[in-house]
Amino acid sequence: MKRHASLVPLSHNHHHGLVFARRLRLAIENGWEPLPSLRDKFRRVWEAELEPHFQAEETVLAPAMEAADPETAGPLLKRLAEEHATLREQRDRVLREPSPDQLRAELLDFSRRLTAHIRFEERELFEAAQRIVPPEGLEALAEALEKAAPPPQPCPIELPPGASEPTEEPF
Numbered sequence: 001m002k003r004h005a006s007l008v009p010l011s012h013n014h015h016h017g018l019v020f021a022r023r024l025r026l027a028i029e030n031g032w033e034p035l036p037s038l039r040d041k042f043r044r045v046w047e048a049e050l051e052p053h054f055q056a057e058e059t060v061l062a063p064a065m066e067a068a069d070p071e072t073a074g075p076l077l078k079r080l081a082e083e084h085a086t087l088r089e090q091r092d093r094v095l096r097e098p099s100p101d102q103l104r105a106e107l108l109d110f111s112r113r114l115t116a117h118i119r120f121e122e123r124e125l126f127e128a129a130q131r132i133v134p135p136e137g138l139e140a141l142a143e144a145l146e147k148a149a150p151p152p153q154p155c156p157i158e159l160p161p162g163a164s165e166p167t168e169e170p171f
């Protein structure tokens with residue numbers, strides 16, 4: 001289903017999230033950057049994009065879905081909350097100065113989990129939102145989401161010379 005204009009700012013964030021997750025994995029697997037530097041970039045992306053994005057979904061989108069159709073929204077919003085909680089716990093472990101082996105494992109696992117979470121939201125959560133929230137309800141979210149969704153930033157993990165970005169998979 002084509003993304004409703006009101007949800008486009010969140011989908012832009014998702015696109016950036018997928019790029020960040022993929023570059024993080026490639027940077028670790030190919031040794032592009034030392035782990036402490038990747039952890040600093042993780043912290044920056046978390047603070048500038050991921051946390052404000054999670055909050056926009058939790059405070060603007062979730063209540064609108066709940067109000068429109070609690071039965072359909074319930075299990076999807078439960079999964080949304082659980083996955084956000086898991087990712088936040090993982091952020092705490094990454095920033096708690098783990099050993100290099102633990103940091104490597106946590107960041108790789110974070111990359112995998114963030115990718116799966118974004119695909120769930122695009123394929124299931126947002127599709128359901130567009131089915132259950134009536135068009136005028138979606139329109140009404142536009143301004144709040146425009147304000148709450150963080151502006152996309154360039155990915156701080158740069159591709160090394162000669163490396164090419166893998167073809168983008170669709171959501």
Ligand SMILES: [Fe+2]
Nearest residue numbers: 053057118121
């Ligand atoms: Fe999201």
